[in-house]
Amino acid sequence: MEQQGLFRAWEEEAQSDPQAAIADLSALIKGYDRAYYQENESPISDAEYDLLKRRLQELESEYPQFVLPDSPTQSVGGAGAATFAKVTHSVPMLSMANALNFQELDDFEARVRRVLPLPTPVQYVVELKIDGLALSLIYKERRLVLAATRGNGEVGEDVTANALQIADIPRQLPAEAPDYLEVRGEVYMARSVFQEINSTLPPGAQKANPRNLAAGSLRQKDPQMVKERRLNFFAYYVINPVPGVESQSQALAYLRRLGFSVASSLPPGFKGDPNPLCASMEEARRYCEAWTGPNRQKLDFNIDGLVVKVDSFAQQRQLGVNVTSPNWAMAYKFPPQEVESVVEDIIYQVGRTGAITPVAVLRPVQIEGTTVSRASLHNIQYIRNLGLRVGDRVKVYKAAAIIPQIASVIGAYTWPTRCPSCQQVLQHSADYKDTRCLNPDCPERVERALLHFCSRDAMNIEGLGVKIIHNLVCDLGVRHFSQLYALSLEELSQAANSTILGGEIKAEIERSRQRPLANLLFALGIEEVGLVAAINLAGHFKSLDNLRESVLADPQVLESIPYLGGKETIPAYFANPQVQEELEALRQAGLNFQDRQEGEGSSKLAGLTVVLTGTLDGLSRTQASQLLRSHGAKVTSSVTSKTDYLIVGTKPGHNKLADAQKYKVPLLNQSQLRELLEAPQALESQSAPPQGETSDLFTNSSADKGEVHA
Ligand code: IVH
Numbered sequence: 001m002e003q004q005g006l007f008r009a010w011e012e013e014a015q016s017d018p019q020a021a022i023a024d025l026s027a028l029i030k031g032y033d034r035a036y037y038q039e040n041e042s043p044i045s046d047a048e049y050d051l052l053k054r055r056l057q058e059l060e061s062e063y064p065q066f067v068l069p070d071s072p073t074q075s076v077g078g079a080g081a082a083t084f085a086k087v088t089h090s091v092p093m094l095s096m097a098n099a100l101n102f103q104e105l106d107d108f109e110a111r112v113r114r115v116l117p118l119p120t121p122v123q124y125v126v127e128l129k130i131d132g133l134a135l136s137l138i139y140k141e142r143r144l145v146l147a148a149t150r151g152n153g154e155v156g157e158d159v160t161a162n163a164l165q166i167a168d169i170p171r172q173l174p175a176e177a178p179d180y181l182e183v184r185g186e187v188y189m190a191r192s193v194f195q196e197i198n199s200t201l202p203p204g205a206q207k208a209n210p211r212n213l214a215a216g217s218l219r220q221k222d223p224q225m226v227k228e229r230r231l232n233f234f235a236y237y238v239i240n241p242v243p244g245v246e247s248q249s250q251a252l253a254y255l256r257r258l259g260f261s262v263a264s265s266l267p268p269g270f271k272g273d274p275n276p277l278c279a280s281m282e283e284a285r286r287y288c289e290a291w292t293g294p295n296r297q298k299l300d301f302n303i304d305g306l307v308v309k310v311d312s313f314a315q316q317r318q319l320g321v322n323v324t325s326p327n328w329a330m331a332y333k334f335p336p337q338e339v340e341s342v343v344e345d346i347i348y349q350v351g352r353t354g355a356i357t358p359v360a361v362l363r364p365v366q367i368e369g370t371t372v373s374r375a376s377l378h379n380i381q382y383i384r385n386l387g388l389r390v391g392d393r394v395k396v397y398k399a400a401a402i403i404p405q406i407a408s409v410i411g412a413y414t415w416p417t418r419c420p421s422c423q424q425v426l427q428h429s430a431d432y433k434d435t436r437c438l439n440p441d442c443p444e445r446v447e448r449a450l451l452h453f454c455s456r457d458a459m460n461i462e463g464l465g466v467k468i469i470h471n472l473v474c475d476l477g478v479r480h481f482s483q484l485y486a487l488s489l490e491e492l493s494q495a496a497n498s499t500i501l502g503g504e505i506k507a508e509i510e511r512s513r514q515r516p517l518a519n520l521l522f523a524l525g526i527e528e529v530g531l532v533a534a535i536n537l538a539g540h541f542k543s544l545d546n547l548r549e550s551v552l553a554d555p556q557v558l559e560s561i562p563y564l565g566g567k568e569t570i571p572a573y574f575a576n577p578q579v580q581e582e583l584e585a586l587r588q589a590g591l592n593f594q595d596r597q598e599g600e601g602s603s604k605l606a607g608l609t610v611v612l613t614g615t616l617d618g619l620s621r622t623q624a625s626q627l628l629r630s631h632g633a634k635v636t637s638s639v640t641s642k643t644d645y646l647i648v649g650t651k652p653g654h655n656k657l658a659d660a661q662k663y664k665v666p667l668l669n670q671s672q673l674r675e676l677l678e679a680p681q682a683l684e685s686q687s688a689p690p691q692g693e694t695s696d697l698f699t700n701s702s703a704d705k706g707e708v709h710a
Pocket residue numbers: 093094095096127128129130131132133134186236237307325326329331
């Protein structure tokens with residue numbers, strides 16, 4: 001971000017104050033040089049660096065009066081670091097001019113032709129441009145005596161002890177080698193080695209790419225460490241004249257003969273010399289094209305382009321060198337990598353002059369070793385021209401500006417057709433405002449529903465958080481609320497990964513059985529039924545069974561309730577057979593289906609098994625059963641020898657009465673039952689007088705608003 005800010009500021013400045021822009025850009029590049037040459041870090045990619053430098057060169061040629069004496073365009077690199085002995089190179093280690101496209105390769109050829117006009121034959125060698133660090137090797141009497149880094153191009157560092165640990169670097173040359181030989185090449189780390197080693201390093205020592213790790217490795221104090229880093233070396237340059245070696249292609253063959261590794265630049269599928277000689281730039285271009293694309297990824301080392309060199313040494317001498325690079329070589333740099341991303345947002349930044357710059361917020365992607373999450377959109381017209389919309393899929397690249405750019409829109413936003421969790425086909429409403437996964441067993445959906453069920457305003461089951469619920473769903477196959485009440489201590493402890501926590505959750509689950517009806521209604525997660533609606537429903541219908549039966553009989557009953565959402569979803573919910581099954585399971589689990597204060601139920605019928613026949617005044621069968629349960633009774637459907645009472649309402653069934661007689665089961669009529677429940681103590685105790693006409697048997701208090709966290 002800081003880099004982007006800097007660059008934006010500089011771009012504005014270039015218009016208004018080119019002198020300041022040149023100074024700022026020079027300082028910026030020098031900072032990167034320092035980072036690269038002294039700290040082995042590359043805060044930006046090579047392509048970005050090259051382009052920055054190019055912009056500076058452009059500005060400098062436009063305003064030569066502002067060029068700084070120590071401009072980074074006038075020297076090759078940074079100064080050496082202190083830990084290794086300094087070495088002055090016999091011949092400066094230069095850098096290379098870059099061609100960013102094929103036109104620039106043609107321009108290079110044109111410059112060559114100005115010095116070597118047609119019909120002079122000019123041949124070119126194409127080599128891989130290894131993304132590593134240059135190393136100069138000096139052999140005396142065929143023994144390696146000095147290995148030096150490039151440093152600032154003039155003065156480098158003596159890393160001989162470390163170079164001796166690199167398997168590809170011969171310590172001893174064969175007899176055919178001359179007494180003095182200076183070879184240059186590239187130290188690099190294979191991609192596979194980088195993958196293997198980098199992850200094992202402490203976070204502070206990890207590097208963004210193989211080149212950075214190779215650089216850090218080469219500058220280790222302990223040569224043994226260097227050996228463990230398994231660096232490699234490709235040779236590509238013979239500095240001193242050697243009889244019989246008159247061209248670059250001969251030099252490469254000679255280096256191979258002496259035992260050096262030389263990278264083959266023959267793309268897969270091509271036949272012939274490993275470093276093909278090209279009779280024209282057009283031919284050279286074909287090799288460049290062949291390496292652009294997937295072929296590049298097949299190598300186990302990084303290349304950042306190809307190098308096209310004039311083959312003949314005699315012609316090289318004629319072409320000469322300039323301040324920073326030879327006139328006989330050109331690096332063809334691969335076009336910036338384009339990576340797919342998604343525009344997640346478009347934000348607007350206010351500049352120093354008040355200019356508003358739109359910026360795309362991207363789903364973060366890796367491009368050339370850095371994470372990119374923003375792209376410049378320049379101006380509104382630019383967005384309009386691209387036809388860009390939030391949600392679009394785009395191709396992003398890092399360009400001249402350090403700010404990443406959007407190359408193209410490759411696909412309008414498309415909505416998902418399948419659930420991201422269970423992959424079932426999603427259902428969209430006609431207006432596409434509602435998209436839903438209808439799979440009741442969808443893991444993510446189940447987890448969300450359970451999480452809601454346990455939340456504070458719902459069943460308030462503390463301790464059952466995201467992680468444990470995830471384990472319950474994934475490991476124990478929990479799909480329904482009711483299953484929570486059947487979980488054993490062992491199962492809960494397993495899901496919580498702790499016996500203590502498991503025990504606490506078990507107690508919380510037990511406690512939740514007494515939760516007020518309003519909270520239970522909210523917990524069920526009926527669509528459009530929030531907490532307020534749940535309170536209203538509980539207050540109005542008094543019991544879950546009454547609510548269910550009433551809305552199923554006539555959905556219009558909901559019309560009279562104020563402030564109620566879900567007038568259509570509530571009837572649909574209760575009509576669902578799966579819901580009915582689950583509600584029955586929750587009832588069996590002993591949850592509170594009555595609208596009464598928590599703990600209001602008695603245990604006056606505790607331990608008794610009762611059967612109901614006929615209807616009780618004003619109550620449906622289910623309401624009556626729920627009522628009996630709330631006082632501790634076990635309500636069963638048929639009379640057996642285990643039945644304690646048969647409760648007889650109006651229009652009792654003959655069979656049940658007959659069975660009661662058969663098994664000698666005592667009968668309780670409505671008024672006896674009422675009396676029984678109104679008694680302050682247990683069954684036989686009838687000392688207290690009835691509480692009046694309306695007992696808590698038939699008139700329940702409203703929801704405990706204290707429990708309901710509205
Ligand atoms: S020739 C300047 N050949 O690229 C001429 N350089 O950008 C001497 N490099 O410092 C270098 N692969 O570190 C040459 N096949 C190759 C190369 C290569 C990578 C590096 C080298 C050089 C830099 C210049």
